[in-house]
Amino acid sequence: MPALTKAVALTKTKGVFIARVHTGPRHAQKPAISAARKSAFQKILAKARVERAWYQDRQMMASQAIQNAISKRQLVKVDDVAGLVRIVHSTGGPSGVQYPYLTPESRGLLLGIAREFGIRRDALKLGKFFLSITSMTRDAERQEALRNEGYPAARQSTHGFGEAFDINVKFFRRNRHPHYRIILDVLAELHRKGAINFIDETAINGALHVARNPNYKGPLF
Numbered sequence: 001m002p003a004l005t006k007a008v009a010l011t012k013t014k015g016v017f018i019a020r021v022h023t024g025p026r027h028a029q030k031p032a033i034s035a036a037r038k039s040a041f042q043k044i045l046a047k048a049r050v051e052r053a054w055y056q057d058r059q060m061m062a063s064q065a066i067q068n069a070i071s072k073r074q075l076v077k078v079d080d081v082a083g084l085v086r087i088v089h090s091t092g093g094p095s096g097v098q099y100p101y102l103t104p105e106s107r108g109l110l111l112g113i114a115r116e117f118g119i120r121r122d123a124l125k126l127g128k129f130f131l132s133i134t135s136m137t138r139d140a141e142r143q144e145a146l147r148n149e150g151y152p153a154a155r156q157s158t159h160g161f162g163e164a165f166d167i168n169v170k171f172f173r174r175n176r177h178p179h180y181r182i183i184l185d186v187l188a189e190l191h192r193k194g195a196i197n198f199i200d201e202t203a204i205n206g207a208l209h210v211a212r213n214p215n216y217k218g219p220l221f
């Protein structure tokens with residue numbers, strides 16, 4: 001009877017053992033976020049703590065504040081760069097760029113990373129596959145909506161004031177390992193230098209998260 005005993009879970013509640021019989025997926029209640037996803041998200045949150053310190057717990061901006069920052073050019077537009085960068089715009093769902101804007105410094109960081117990626121890619125004569133950017137600036141309203149819809153999103157994020165972006169690497173991981181290796185190396189080098197915080201979020205959203213360290217003044221490469 002090993003199969004049957006496996007299906008019975010004993011839980012001790014207030015000194016009484018209660019047997020719960022698991023009768024399969026038909027009766028199983030599906031949680032909004034799986035346990036594995038939750039644990040991966042907790043690890044990501046822990047790694048993002050350094051960013052909260054760098055930016056002294058700065059709050060995410062609401063949509064109106066972002067519009068103001070754009071008009072004052074505190075946030076600047078980031079465009080596609082042929083053969084190097086493609087911005088994946090949001091179509092209203094959870095993924096994609098809501099505002100294709102970053103601070104001038106973070107825009108410079110993104111372009112510097114892309115340039116270095118291109119130099120190393122071309123030196124190895126690899127195919128001209130570009131970096132796919134799936135997140136830049138996001139407003140507080142959007143973040144709240146994501147949380148309400150059950151997506152793992154931090155309460156506060158450097159995405160909320162234009163100091164972070166995500167590079168989606170799903171395609172590289174599946175099809176182009178040399179390209180994947182290059183972008184990992186480039187980001188790991190910047191991370192070691194203290195220029196960025198780099199979080200591998202591939203378990204959650206297929207992306208590598210990059211946030212600029214405002215205290216770093218040295219060269220990128």
Ligand SMILES: [Zn+2]
Nearest residue numbers: 164165166209
């Ligand atoms: Zn991110």
